[in-house]
Each structure stands twice: as C-alpha cells, then as structure tokens.
Amino acid sequence: MSSDVMVSAELAGPAPRGSAGVLEAYAHSVMNTFGPPKRVFVRGEGCYVWDADGRRHLDLLAGIAVNALGHAHPTVLAAVTGQISTLGHVSNFFATPAQVALATRLAGLTGDDDAKVFFTNSGTEANEAAFKLTRMTGRTKIISTEGAFHGRSMGALAVTHNPKYRAPFEPLPGEVTFVPYGDAEALAAVVDETVAAVVLEPIQGENGVVVPSAGYLARARELCDAAGALLWIDEVQTGMGRTGSWLVHTAQGVRADVVTLAKGLGNGFPIGACIATGRAATMLQPGSHGSTFGGNPVAAIAGLAVMNVIERDGLLDQVTATGEHLVSVVMGLGHPLVSEVRGRGLLRGIVLNADVGPAVADLALEAGFVINAPRPHVLRIAPPLVVTPAQLDTFVEALPGLLDAASGAAS
Incomplete structure (x- = not known):
C-alpha cells in the first residue's frame, strides 16, 4: 500500500470495511436524496474503477460526463x-x-x-x-x-x-x-x-x-x-x-x-x-x-x-472517431431491442424499443460496466474521453446478453 493510500485510510477514520458496512453507515448518516447507492467505489485508474469488494468496473459514465480524462490522470x-x-x-x-x-x-x-x-x-x-x-x-x-x-x-x-x-x-x-x-x-x-x-x-x-x-x-x-x-x-x-x-x-x-x-x-x-x-x-x-x-x-x-x-493529446478528433465507432458496433449488433444510437462524440444514447433501460443498467453494473438510464428507454454512454475502441467493444459484446436478460425479466 502506497503512503498516499495509507494517509487517505487514516483520514477516513474507523469507517466500516466492505460494501455492506459502508452502505449501512451511509443510510444512517447521509441524507436520502439519491436513494441507496448501487456500489461503494474506492479506487480508480484510467477508465476503470474498483469497488470496496475488489471488483473492477469499466466506467462508461465518467461520473456523469465529469471524469473527462479518466481517473487519477497523472497530469491533473x-x-x-x-x-x-x-x-x-x-x-x-x-x-x-x-x-x-x-x-x-x-x-x-x-x-x-x-x-x-x-x-x-x-x-x-x-x-x-x-x-x-x-x-x-x-x-x-x-x-x-x-x-x-x-x-x-x-x-x-x-x-x-x-x-x-x-x-x-x-x-x-x-x-x-x-x-x-x-x-x-x-x-x-x-x-x-x-x-x-x-x-x-x-x-x-x-x-x-x-x-x-x-x-x-x-x-x-x-x-x-x-x-x-x-x-x-x-x-x-x-x-x-x-x-x-x-x-x-x-x-x-x-x-x-x-x-x-x-x-x-x-x-x-x-x-x-x-x-x-x-x-x-x-x-x-x-x-x-x-x-x-x-x-x-x-x-x-x-x-x-x-x-x-x-x-x-488530440482528444477532440479521438472523441469523434471513438464515438462513431461506438455507433457502428452497437448498430452492427442488429439487436431487435436497439432502435438507434443518438448524440455526438462520446455523449451517446442507445435508444431501446422497450422501457428496460434501468434493468439493463443494473445488469451492466453486475457485469462490470457503469452506465445509466436517464429515461426508461435510453441507455446513456458518456465515458472518459480517453476510452479506447477496444474497451467499448467489451461492453458492446456483453450488450445483447444484457438486453435479453432485461427483456426476459420484464416479460
């Protein structure tokens, strides 16, 4: 453990270990303006975040379009x-x-x-x-x-x-x-x-x-x-x-x-x-x-x-190209639940033919991908601008199974 991480742990005080303990303390001490948190995240690097139980997730939401350069970017x-x-x-x-x-x-x-x-x-x-x-x-x-x-x-x-x-x-x-x-x-x-x-x-x-x-x-x-x-x-x-x-x-x-x-x-x-x-x-x-x-x-x-x-790093051009790649591979799935992908660059909405967006987002989280559903029929993808096509492809490969599981649970 690095000295910086040790200092952070010391400052956090006697907080409960593991997700369950943190979530219990959250419910007791934090105003209920956001509902129960879905995960407890403790570390991030690049386009990935790790939860308190050691599981890695590909962050395709970037703190709702905030972490433009990903997590712990060395220059920042x-x-x-x-x-x-x-x-x-x-x-x-x-x-x-x-x-x-x-x-x-x-x-x-x-x-x-x-x-x-x-x-x-x-x-x-x-x-x-x-x-x-x-x-x-x-x-x-x-x-x-x-x-x-x-x-x-x-x-x-x-x-x-x-x-x-x-x-x-x-x-x-x-x-x-x-x-x-x-x-x-x-x-x-x-x-x-x-x-x-x-x-x-x-x-x-x-x-x-x-x-x-x-x-x-x-x-x-x-x-x-x-x-x-x-x-x-x-x-x-x-x-x-x-x-x-x-x-x-x-x-x-x-x-x-x-x-x-x-x-x-x-x-x-x-x-x-x-x-x-x-x-x-x-x-x-x-x-x-x-x-x-x-x-x-x-x-x-x-x-x-x-x-x-x-x-x-020429990220403006990269964002355009990576966003177009995402649209291409998602539409290339030919999945019956996917209607279109709208937006520009790396602010994208995968529009669905059924109101299963929240269920898909929950299943994606279980599978190690952070996305959200701003509307019941839309999945929002807003990853760090440094995300690679290969990283996006791992999500797209998992997407058909997530959609099928969500639609099956809803029927």
Whole structure:
C-alpha cells in the first residue's frame, strides 16, 4: 500500500470495511436524496474503477460526463497536488495566476475577445449565475424547453422542466415558459420584446441524449437578436470536448451571450463557469454576485490541466472517431431491442424499443460496466474521453446478453 493510500485510510477514520458496512453507515448518516447507492467505489485508474469488494468496473459514465480524462490522470494529479502544496485558497478579494489563465482560456473558446468569466463550483451554480445575469436586462421572462435540465437550486430549477423536481419547491423564481425542444417555430411564437433570455442545451443529456434538428441553435440566435433577448447556452454536459468539439454551439457557428460550463472541466475537481459575451459581459458588477470558493487556484489549475491534455493529446478528433465507432458496433449488433444510437462524440444514447433501460443498467453494473438510464428507454454512454475502441467493444459484446436478460425479466 502506497503512503498516499495509507494517509487517505487514516483520514477516513474507523469507517466500516466492505460494501455492506459502508452502505449501512451511509443510510444512517447521509441524507436520502439519491436513494441507496448501487456500489461503494474506492479506487480508480484510467477508465476503470474498483469497488470496496475488489471488483473492477469499466466506467462508461465518467461520473456523469465529469471524469473527462479518466481517473487519477497523472497530469491533473500533478497539477492539483503541486498547486495545493503552494497555494490552496485566498478568496476573491485577490487574484491568482491560475484563475486568470483559465478565465482567459475559457473566454477564448467563445470567439469574443472581450468575453468575461464568473467561476463557480458546479454546473448548477453556473446556471444560477446566468439566471441572475438575465435579470440585469430589466426583463424577467425566460424561455426554456420541455425536457430541459439545468440544475436543482431555485433559479436553475425554475428553468428545469421535470414537474417531479419542480412541484415540491414552487413557487419558483421568474416567469418561465416551456416550449417543445427542437421546435424552432414554437420558439418563434414566444420570443418577443418581453423576453430576457432563451436558455437551451445544445443536446439534452438528462432527457435521454436528444439532439435537435440542424439549424435550431442558429434560429434561436436570430430570434434572440430580433427581440433583444439573451441567448443562454447550457454546455455543462456537452462542453469541454465531450461531443468532439470544445463547445457544441460554436462548432455550429452560433454565438451565445451566456455559456455555462462544468462537469468535464475539472476532471472530478469541483468547478464551473458562467461565460458572458458582448453586452452581457459587463452586466454583473461588484456586489451583483459572488462565490467564496469559485475560481480558487486548485480548481483553476485542474481546469487548465484538463484543457492542456485535451489539446496536447488530440482528444477532440479521438472523441469523434471513438464515438462513431461506438455507433457502428452497437448498430452492427442488429439487436431487435436497439432502435438507434443518438448524440455526438462520446455523449451517446442507445435508444431501446422497450422501457428496460434501468434493468439493463443494473445488469451492466453486475457485469462490470457503469452506465445509466436517464429515461426508461435510453441507455446513456458518456465515458472518459480517453476510452479506447477496444474497451467499448467489451461492453458492446456483453450488450445483447444484457438486453435479453432485461427483456426476459420484464416479460
């Protein structure tokens, strides 16, 4: 056992050994907001994680599109440990080189030389900052979409569609209108001079990896320009190379007024960002918003390390090729339960002809594969960007048996 692992074990204290003991302690001490955990994971390396009972799993979910470079990536590890051993936190009364360097890199992704960044600790917080920014327009109406997910804080929840998430916390802030996702004409019918912003995911991840028709984002841009409204693009799940480009909307030639990022940016270290361009870049001023931990030097250096590795190792092209391979081999199975594979890059939804997704995900976990079912008929595959075709093939080879077992149990 390495000295680092020994130190971690000592810090954890007298925690119970083995999965059963940890899960019993979890039920006693952790709020029941997620339901019972399916596994207790204790170690990760590359695209694999090991549970407390020593079983290895191929991680095809990456912490829900978070671990972009896999687990324990040496470049990120060196950057984070080097930074925290030098300077861990100073508050936002002061600047640090890592914070400024990352802000400059992220602003540059938008193509606007004057773009500005507000750092947060999560995607929800990034969307909360964006929600507040829309109020600076002097308008309060926001257009969101059916199936949208933007987070669970009060502002982010206000633009999230799922009634199950919303109902217990209503009334929620703002005047939010939901229209069908991907329907440009439905958007055109509601965007007028009373609208502060339109918020869109370029691909709806939590709704089952739903991709809109070509030109949808461009049409939203036109409508916002005509109405004087902000276009707010939520790239929390899709950004940072997940789909084969840094950002989905810029790859389509679309300019957003507000962009939100998180997930893959820190490779597991909590970080998010709200980026504003054009007139939106100067709307928030001293006192408008704040964050104690947002933009701390350790999170910032993690983000820089992730961006450097993606660029250095040519991962954007690799993601595109590996994602196309996944589609090819899954559809090549010719399995009657598989309808299609949608998405881009390494954000993919395997669409099924029956509502057996949760059962398939559970069976996959038993077989050593981590996936999930964001919808009953969709399996989400969002592995580390460094996953290899050969690793994906091991899952695809197992998939027919998993589908047959799940459909047999359901019949």
